[in-house]
Amino acid sequence: MHLQELLRQLPSVDEILLQEEIQELVISSQRTLVVESIRQAIGELREAILEKRIVGGDLTEQAVKRTLEITAAKEKFNFRPVINGTGIVLHTNLGRAVLSEKAREAVQKIAGSYNNLEFDLERGQRGSRYSHVVSLLQKLTGCEDAMVVNNNAAAVLLVLDTLARDKEVIVSRGQLVEIGGSFRVPEVMEASGAKLVEVGTTNKTYVGDYAKAINENTGALLKVHTSNYRIVGFTHDATTAELVELGREKQIPVVEDLGSGLLVDLRCFGITDEPTVQQLLEEGVDIITFSGDKLLGGPQGGIIVGKKEYIDRMKRNPLTRALRVDKLTLAALEATLRDYLDPKQVLLSNPTLRMLITPAEHLYKGAEKLKTALNEVLPKATINVEQDYSQAGGGSLPLTNIPTYVVTIDLGSISEKLFAAKLRKGDPAVLVRVSQGKIIIDLRTLLPGEINQLVKACREAYKAVQEG
Numbered sequence: 001m002h003l004q005e006l007l008r009q010l011p012s013v014d015e016i017l018l019q020e021e022i023q024e025l026v027i028s029s030q031r032t033l034v035v036e037s038i039r040q041a042i043g044e045l046r047e048a049i050l051e052k053r054i055v056g057g058d059l060t061e062q063a064v065k066r067t068l069e070i071t072a073a074k075e076k077f078n079f080r081p082v083i084n085g086t087g088i089v090l091h092t093n094l095g096r097a098v099l100s101e102k103a104r105e106a107v108q109k110i111a112g113s114y115n116n117l118e119f120d121l122e123r124g125q126r127g128s129r130y131s132h133v134v135s136l137l138q139k140l141t142g143c144e145d146a147m148v149v150n151n152n153a154a155a156v157l158l159v160l161d162t163l164a165r166d167k168e169v170i171v172s173r174g175q176l177v178e179i180g181g182s183f184r185v186p187e188v189m190e191a192s193g194a195k196l197v198e199v200g201t202t203n204k205t206y207v208g209d210y211a212k213a214i215n216e217n218t219g220a221l222l223k224v225h226t227s228n229y230r231i232v233g234f235t236h237d238a239t240t241a242e243l244v245e246l247g248r249e250k251q252i253p254v255v256e257d258l259g260s261g262l263l264v265d266l267r268c269f270g271i272t273d274e275p276t277v278q279q280l281l282e283e284g285v286d287i288i289t290f291s292g293d294k295l296l297g298g299p300q301g302g303i304i305v306g307k308k309e310y311i312d313r314m315k316r317n318p319l320t321r322a323l324r325v326d327k328l329t330l331a332a333l334e335a336t337l338r339d340y341l342d343p344k345q346v347l348l349s350n351p352t353l354r355m356l357i358t359p360a361e362h363l364y365k366g367a368e369k370l371k372t373a374l375n376e377v378l379p380k381a382t383i384n385v386e387q388d389y390s391q392a393g394g395g396s397l398p399l400t401n402i403p404t405y406v407v408t409i410d411l412g413s414i415s416e417k418l419f420a421a422k423l424r425k426g427d428p429a430v431l432v433r434v435s436q437g438k439i440i441i442d443l444r445t446l447l448p449g450e451i452n453q454l455v456k457a458c459r460e461a462y463k464a465v466q467e468g
């Protein structure tokens, strides 16, 4: 057929709009979006004709097919759920902690109505947004007072700015850490206006090193939990108790950036190298900061607990307004903390804690189920259940390897990298580990009900790989 003839046969937007499938689409989607998609589909067809990639066929049918595809792609949310098959429980790029059922319900309730965010319903006057979580934090950690800001980096910034603006903060060289995503302790300190005074060496710092550095301009002694790495071997660190004693003697506040914020003792589950917030407060630390979405298993947030006199000063700091936490976070945080009131139940209701302590044996059945189902949809692949290790992630528990079960998929002549890419771009998106030519799916981080979705995603990815 002649080029001109084909171009004349190109349907108009109105003609496509009249097609039955498109009429249905207009009802289920938005008209303007569909029209935009039709224009794009026709444009693509015109280009294909001019480039002689199309030399005949039913152009209307092709335009309808493309319109459906383009609209579906446009309707897909940019920000959407991902199935985490990596075995990294707190994956910062995947949104860290999954919220508990109670926390999700709380968010939904508060999001859809007015609320008492800053209104004291008892007294009928303006209230504080922190009031919703302070008594819970007092009960759970034994703190005098508490407040919450946007994240732990903000918490550290606020604490230093409040206690040590234009003053010196003493910190061990072994704790000048970077926590990924460019959170570097020295840089945050600089931003706060506190002057960093480094003491000791990378591997050894004694309480005497802090004592020697103290002068009339010292604003705080800071201990930073080296969340994402450990210095092992020939090492020494001043203990929290030693710093507290020194701080008392010199009347200088002791601040600990704890990072993770564990509220339950997990030693009997093999998680041994992480102090709880309660322990440190009991030892006398004046101010502790930690994240809401690491081991606590709640929403993103920076929780500050400790002495009331210092927290009162932080609440009055103008920076607080810029760092403040929103109502949805507070809703999720209150619910997450309420779960902790029952220290046994929280190990099941909090998804992060549950994933961290689930024994490998409990994952075996799920792994076998996944293997059987995958054998059906990937008949040519070699699929096995193997023992492996999961990670806490999110800069928490760097030395804790958690034994787990994984399903490994060897796709033979099909590239595992290509398959993983198709899984990633699928709907729902799936992230897996790729190692030594195999796809590795860790059962630990799969949520209830995700095995079936995962199997479907693998079938689609396999189809997509074969279509090229």
Ligand SMILES: *Cc1c(COP(=O)(O)O)cnc(C)c1O
Binding pocket: 151, 152, 153, 154, 179, 183, 224, 225, 226, 227, 228, 257, 258, 259, 260, 290, 291, 292, 301, 302, 394, 395
């Ligand atoms: C993770 C971490 C931070 C940063 O916390 P965010 O909540 O991600 O801002 C700061 N300090 C330590 C020790 C951490 O582990």
